[in-house]
Amino acid sequence: MTEQELPPHWWRLYENPRLDSYVEEALAANTDLRMAEANLRRASAVVQEAEAGRTVSTTLTGQGYGARTHGPQAALPGTFSYALGFDAAWSPDLAGSVRRGIEAASAQAEAAVAARDQVRVVVAAGVTRSYARICAANISLAAARRVAVIQQTTLDVAERLARGGRGTRFDVDRARAAAHAADAALPDLLAERRTALFELAALMGRPPADFPEEAETCSTIPTISRAIPVGDGAMLLRRRPDIRMAERELASATASIGVVESELYPKVSIGASAGSAASTGHLLAPSSFGFTLGPLLSWSFPNRQAVRARMAQAGADADASLARFDGAVLLALRQTETALSSYARARDRFEDLQSAAEAAGRASADAEKLQRFGRVAFLDLLTAQAAYAEAQASLSDARAALVDRQVDLFLALGGGWE
Template sequence: MHSSAALLTRSGQLLLLGALGLGGCMRVGPDFQPPGEAWIKLWESPALEQSSQQGLSPDIRQWWQVFADPVLDALIAESDAHNANLKIMGLRVMEARAQLGIAQSGRYPQLQQASAESLYTHRSQSSGSNPQDSRFWQYSAGFDIGWELDFWGRFSRAIESSDASYFAAQANYEDARVLLRAQVAQTYFSLRTTEARLRVARENARQQRRNFEITEKLFKSGQNAELDLQQAKTQYLGTLSSIPDLEDQVQRTRNALAVLIGQPPGALPHRVESEGLIPLIDRAVLQDVPANLLLRRPDVRAAELNVAAQSALIGVAKSDFYPSLTLFGSIVWSANSLGGTSNSLDLIGGPSLRWNLFDHGQISNNVRVQDARLQQLIEAYRDKVRQAAREADDAASGLSRSLERERILREGEIAARRSLVLASAQYREGYSDFQRVLDAQRALLEQQDNYLISRSNAVSNLIALYKALGGGWYSAQPTVDQATRQVMEKRTDWGDLLKEPAAAQPAFPTPHGVTVDE
């Protein structure tokens, strides 16, 4: 149903002023309510309490400093500056800012167009003995404007949704940084562990080679049986065969670390060979209770902001139930080149009312679609919180158990070393056969390798614990680096969108009262 007035009467003006006054305070659809999880306030984890402690240093935002490793610090700085996935997430923040600008444009007239025409006319008429021939130009120019009033909150709800999506994009960017820093640290310590395992294998291979050469000489001189020779050879070749696999693991891990910091495979910058064992930290240092840290995780904040964005879209869909009031106006100027004619200037304006009286289920089902999507996102948020708690509890339990295993294996390695010394001494003095030496060597290699792996597992669980609590999201670097910004500005007019915005708050309540900056 559609009706329009050609002219604005005084009463019509008063009606429109009243509509404008009401339009600012009427918004259909639900207001955002944080989904929340009641259990999180009372959640306790004995494993987490055992594996963490309250403190101010180091800051959880830069948790990797607990390792006091300058090489790791340099690698994380490189990944912050050059990692491709992190750059993509930063550009998605810029995309969300542009989408927010599109939504904000709904506050202004939606139809703004100018037109101009020039028409040449040649008219020839024959009437008896008086033929007529006329030539003239016709000119016209006009400007049309249409402004749909935000009477039911269609545009303000769309802005609310885009605003939430923008902050969700920022939270996803911070989450990408959390995952990247944890991955860099885990890959770095995995590299150091594999290099240590390679050194142990080479050292044991050298020792087993000497034993093999000794048994070979004794066999050739008739002092040893061939069995000792073949057993020594078997053990030596078995250890030797593990070295190529470890070397391959080292190279693959180096390449993975290089790609994480935005470099091609090859020599790693800032890479310093370290002969020492990777450091062990027995607990995480936290600046807040774990429950609050879980809700502060970037991916949890992003999930809640997605709920806020979808909640506003219900209001956008519901606004289609109600009439839309649009103000139209036109200015048209026309003239021609015929002598004796005058120019004309027409001013036309008035309101236009549109109302879909018969939606045949289209509008109502669209509202239901948006509501179903909202409930899906609420369930996704709740599951995200549960998964975050599970990750934290698993990592804390894993840290405690791996440290316990490391202590046991450390004592086992000491015992294996002593066993090899005693077995070798007894063999040389003739009190035992060579099999006991081989068994002691095999046990020592196994204990040393397991010990290195147990230390690596402990460090991995500590990193996973910090990651599960959202540590490492903060960085002072800009969202889009200077080089990328210059390329994009040269290609497209971005205005001020690529500049780092001042600290802003979303248009809806901040999740659980937690601000964007810690």
């Protein structure tokens, strides 16, 4: 690992074009991401609504009515009159309620951006993990099938030796048990591969049966050929979307206190109105027009106790948001340290199993040479070959686990949303 900054698209460190295409498709079509994008659009609309509080509000009214001014025997329709009005009002926001409301809405919109980014991180990690599991399952399947063939051959040889009087029933039963055990390993591996294919399809926004056909035949687990860049602690706190989301929610909660507090002060607005009212005989005559202009003062003085109660509620919400922010920071630090430790242990295990597989391969090759010259029995050769195939299967499982730990590390580092 290196302290170089984590690249925005960390999955490209695997240098696997097929994986890159799967991640890009998932980031464009994943259903959770589409929902996060919709939430972001809604939050942006709320900001626009809050900003509209700074503009002039207008009202246009119109009314027409008829009146009979004489006795019951008078003819209809009598006299018709009309009234047209236009009102405009603007608030200077002396108490800061609009300004603080815009701050709260903007912070919530930024929190929605961070929530969207968090979904991107999870989707990219899920695609990478599923693809690696598919490839590992294919390798394990190939190794398990080789083991099954070898164990069946071993059983055939044991039965032939027993029939010739050079073997025992114990040898036959042991070989038969090994053959059945090798066959029994295949269904689980097939189910594991199928499950990973369905998961990959769902992450890419497809029906489960519409998984990428080329992924089903993958036989090379993605690997990173250079040191993993992890950056530094300060960048971690700025990069993780969940921390940014918690910080923005704290900012929104703090601004909401100001919105409620503004209710303690008078509300001042400057208004103007113009209108025309007269009978139809004097429609829009100059004498029918009138207008007013002046400030409007309102103050909900009797509700001050209720306002202070709402302020206490908003303050408690802010305290809870602060606790969530602190918790998000501690969670990020814990997850990063855990991911680093788990990755180091997985890498050690992979290196040990790699050495074991190499040793098993040399033993299998030596057994084949010795058997050719009659130095070892054919059963010993089969045993060595089965051990080598099983070591390869264990190695592929370890490589897949290593990719899992790498993905956990990238998740903890919060990369993939930039």
